[in-house]
Amino acid sequence: MGAATAAATGADSGDASQRVYARARDKLLQVRTLLRGQDSQASVGSGFLVSESGHLITNYHVVSQYALRPGQFRLTYTSADGRQGALQLLDVDVVHDLALLKLSDPQPLAGRGVLTFRPADEPMQRGERIHALGNPLDVGFAVMGGLFNGRVERNFLPTLFFGGSLSPGMSGGPALDDRGRVIGVNVAARRDGEQVSFLVPASFAEALLLRSRLAPPVEQPMHPRLAKQLLEHQDRLVAAFVAQPWRPAGHPRYRIPVPQEDFMRCWGSSNPAESRGLQFERSDCAMDSRVFVSPSLITGHLAVRHEAYDGRRLGALRFSDRYSRSFRNEQFGHASRQQTGPQCHERYVQGPGLPLRALMCLRAHKRLAGLHDVSLLVATLDGRDQGAQGRFDAYGVSVANAEKLAQHYLAGFGVVDAGPR
Amino acid sequence: MLALLEVIDRDGRVRQTVPVMAWPLRLGRAIDNDVVLDDPHLAPHHAQIEPDAQGLPEVLALPGVNGLQRGKRRIPPGQRLALAGPDRQFVAGQTRLRLRLPGDTLDPERPLGPSGGHRATLAFALAFWLWSLFGQWVQQDPGAKAAEWLPSLLGVPLAVLLWTVMWTLVSKLFQHRLDFWPHLGVAARGLVVIELLLLVLPWASALSGWALPSRLAGGVPMGVGAAMLVAHARIVRPHLQRAIAMVVLVVFTLGTAVTMALNQQRLDRWFDELYTSLLPPPSLLWAPRVSPEDFVAGSRQLLPRLEAEVRQAEAERREVGDEEDD
Numbered sequence: 001m002g003a004a005t006a007a008a009t010g011a012d013s014g015d016a017s018q019r020v021y022a023r024a025r026d027k028l029l030q031v032r033t034l035l036r037g038q039d040s041q042a043s044v045g046s047g048f049l050v051s052e053s054g055h056l057i058t059n060y061h062v063v064s065q066y067a068l069r070p071g072q073f074r075l076t077y078t079s080a081d082g083r084q085g086a087l088q089l090l091d092v093d094v095v096h097d098l099a100l101l102k103l104s105d106p107q108p109l110a111g112r113g114v115l116t117f118r119p120a121d122e123p124m125q126r127g128e129r130i131h132a133l134g135n136p137l138d139v140g141f142a143v144m145g146g147l148f149n150g151r152v153e154r155n156f157l158p159t160l161f162f163g164g165s166l167s168p169g170m171s172g173g174p175a176l177d178d179r180g181r182v183i184g185v186n187v188a189a190r191r192d193g194e195q196v197s198f199l200v201p202a203s204f205a206e207a208l209l210l211r212s213r214l215a216p217p218v219e220q221p222m223h224p225r226l227a228k229q230l231l232e233h234q235d236r237l238v239a240a241f242v243a244q245p246w247r248p249a250g251h252p253r254y255r256i257p258v259p260q261e262d263f264m265r266c267w268g269s270s271n272p273a274e275s276r277g278l279q280f281e282r283s284d285c286a287m288d289s290r291v292f293v294s295p296s297l298i299t300g301h302l303a304v305r306h307e308a309y310d311g312r313r314l315g316a317l318r319f320s321d322r323y324s325r326s327f328r329n330e331q332f333g334h335a336s337r338q339q340t341g342p343q344c345h346e347r348y349v350q351g352p353g354l355p356l357r358a359l360m361c362l363r364a365h366k367r368l369a370g371l372h373d374v375s376l377l378v379a380t381l382d383g384r385d386q387g388a389q390g391r392f393d394a395y396g397v398s399v400a401n402a403e404k405l406a407q408h409y410l411a412g413f414g415v416v417d418a419g420p421r
Numbered sequence: 422m423l424a425l426l427e428v429i430d431r432d433g434r435v436r437q438t439v440p441v442m443a444w445p446l447r448l449g450r451a452i453d454n455d456v457v458l459d460d461p462h463l464a465p466h467h468a469q470i471e472p473d474a475q476g477l478p479e480v481l482a483l484p485g486v487n488g489l490q491r492g493k494r495r496i497p498p499g500q501r502l503a504l505a506g507p508d509r510q511f512v513a514g515q516t517r518l519r520l521r522l523p524g525d526t527l528d529p530e531r532p533l534g535p536s537g538g539h540r541a542t543l544a545f546a547l548a549f550w551l552w553s554l555f556g557q558w559v560q561q562d563p564g565a566k567a568a569e570w571l572p573s574l575l576g577v578p579l580a581v582l583l584w585t586v587m588w589t590l591v592s593k594l595f596q597h598r599l600d601f602w603p604h605l606g607v608a609a610r611g612l613v614v615i616e617l618l619l620l621v622l623p624w625a626s627a628l629s630g631w632a633l634p635s636r637l638a639g640g641v642p643m644g645v646g647a648a649m650l651v652a653h654a655r656i657v658r659p660h661l662q663r664a665i666a667m668v669v670l671v672v673f674t675l676g677t678a679v680t681m682a683l684n685q686q687r688l689d690r691w692f693d694e695l696y697t698s699l700l701p702p703p704s705l706l707w708a709p710r711v712s713p714e715d716f717v718a719g720s721r722q723l724l725p726r727l728e729a730e731v732r733q734a735e736a737e738r739r740e741v742g743d744e745e746d747d
Contacts, residue, residue, distance in 0.1 A: 275562075276562040276564050277562035277563075278562075313563065314562065314563065315563075316702060317559060318559055318562075318563075320700070320702055321559050321560065323700055324698055324699050324700045325698075327698045327700055328698030332695060334688060335687065335688065335689050337734075340727055340730040340731065341688050341689035341690070341730075342689075342695065343689070343723040343726050343727055344695055344696050344723070345716075345719055345720040345722065345723055346632065346696050346697060347630070347711050347716050347719065348630055348706070348708050348709065348710040348711070349710055349712070349713055349716045350710040350711070350712060350713075351713060355703070355710060357700055358713075358716055359696050360716070360717070360720045361695075361696075362720065362723050362724075364727040364728070364730065365731075366730075366731050366734040366735070369731075377696075379700055381700060381701070381703060381706055382703050383703065384702055384703060384704075387700075399721075399724065402720075403717050403718075403720070406716075406717045406720070407713060407714065407717050410713040410716070410717070411713065
């Protein structure tokens with residue numbers, strides 16, 4: 001009986017996928033970024049038609065090379081029935097990894113209809129079927145079935161959890177409900193799990209279409225536009241972050257800043273208790289939501305880390321040596337073509353009831369005007385054989401927000417039951 | 422004895438001395454000369470030394486091909502050269518000759534070995550060894566196995582010994598003597614100075630809050646190493662000490678300049694070290710402290726530098742006409 005039900009469900013699912021694919025097939029495109037002057041492809045993804053006048057949606061990361069270097073690349077599409085043509089880039093939403101494109105000549109695909117978005121007042125239920133479409137690994141158009149599993153938890157940027165498989169090449173393709181309406185855009189998958197994939201909620205794609213459907217085609221590098229979007233994003237992120245109080249680190253002596261886990265994920269570790277040397281406990285918090293700008297620039301996120309050291313088994317002299325070495329063992333990046341090298345400011349700081357050594361390093365983005373990476377390294381200095389060191393990193397923030405975050409982070413250090421908080 | 426003529430070898434040592442009992446003094450390859458020299462670049466009768474009208478010695482280049490040379494000055498056959506000044510050296514063919522006269526001022530007597538003798542050298546070597554052992558003790562966790570002591574216990578003395586023996590052999594090659602203790606003296610003193618500076622400079626920064634001493638510590642091994650090289654070379658080739666010192670100084674200066682220029686280009690700073698990492702214990706926390714607000718506000722001093730770099734990158738991109746370079 002159970003097996004029969006399962007078989008029936010499997011058959012239903014197969015029928016639904018078949019139906020959904022058949023309806024969507026004409027609106028499905030492969031989006032390719034080609035080197036101008038030759039036909040070799042630099043990246044391949046998927047996309048789908050969303051307007052009768054030839055607008056289509058894909059991921060920003062599928063067309064990022066064109067967005068950053070329009071003089072060196074060109075965009076083309078291939079439809080499921082083998083038609084090909086040129087594409088224009090109209091706008092991007094770099095934060096949500098979306099791009100709005102348009103067929104240079106809508107005529108060959110005229111009359112195919114469009115994929116519609118599922119209305120916001122019909123929210124998806126956990127367990128509902130999803131059909132992700134695209135061209136995985138450039139091997140051919142495909143439909144991948146899976147289940148809706150709600151929003152990804154602890155993500156700053158709203159992201160949908162798709163319990164199904166996504167492969168490279170499907171990026172930018174539509175994820176549809178059983179009625180063939182777009183609920184999200186294929187964006188990423190975790191390789192360390194099974195069938196853990198992610199979709200950008202369709203509302204962002206719909207907003208991008210509404211906002212920029214009449215925009216002129218992009219012909220210049222989009223850095224100013226990306227910088228503007230990233231600056232808006234970091235304003236929202238920093239405001240949300242500093243509005244949260246720090247969590248207690250559970251240390252008997254020190255107050256050490258540990259972030260809430262609303263949009264960060266923290267992992268802890270420590271050395272074996274029987275170790276003869278320095279005892280430490282470590283906490284590592286990072287955001288899963290990050291903004292892809294180019295393969296070598298992922299930005300728009302925060303990270304907080306600390307280590308609490310106990311050197312009572314070592315004695316003051318040896319502890320002092322280990323403690324300084326740990327403080328030295330930090331990297332702040334090198335100058336690259338995208339960013340300056342770090343410029344640092346170091347001082348002894350009197351925190352609330354606690355002397356600190358503090359280092360603040362800034363790197364400026366060379367093309368994304370106004371954006372900086374800031375790192376703070378802090379060590380407590382009141383203990384002969386114990387102490388805590390923390391590091392805070394913010395990627396892609398304004399100078400004003402870098403200062404705000406630095407103040408917020410430093411205020412998180414103190415002595416338990418001493419000083420205001 | 423009127424004078425003494427010395428034949429000097431290429432190491433600067435006297436190979437042959439000829440007492441001059443009467444003027445003129447003739448030298449050349451022929452056996453009827455007063456000084457017979459075995460040098461194929463000499464004429465049978467090559468030169469003649471005698472006092473001039475004032476009684477000061479001069480040398481006459483006799484007919485031949487090569488003549489004489491003093492410093493960079495060539496004296497062709499038939500011309501005379503006054504042997505004035507404190508150092509009466511000249512070259513005939515490929516043979517270096519020096520004429521000494523009664524009453525010449527002599528260099529002061531050189532002491533044997535380094536000042537302070539072997540005891541001081543041993544004290545320095547021992548100090549370095551004990552410091553290495555202390556360093557090893559600090560780095561080890563309590564209850565370390567005996568084998569973990571081996572690198573400092575044996576490795577360090579062995580490395581110093583090998584270094585010294587290498588220089589001793591170089592001395593043997595040039596000076597025909599071993600000079601073990603002078604070389605050990607240089608090595609032990611140099612290593613102690615390096616360790617001392619590597620200790621003092623970072624602590625100077627940690628105690629004062631002034632970053633520069635700690636930044637300079639990175640150049641200590643190279644700087645003191647260069648001085649050690651000069652000191653070793655001075656034992657090996659004493660008469661070339663000025664030239665060797667100049668060469669090492671030039672190489673060190675150039676090396677330092679190139680390293681700093683590369684740091685500037687690669688890391689946007691002159692020194693390797695990005696920040697002071699030595700953290701003082703509470704009892705030595707003497708440097709002034711600022712409030713968190715002032716610390717954060719102080720970071721604004723970094724902005725002009727960052728903005729200048731961004732502008733420079735922008736200018737370079739315009740120059741190359743590069744659209745994007747990610």
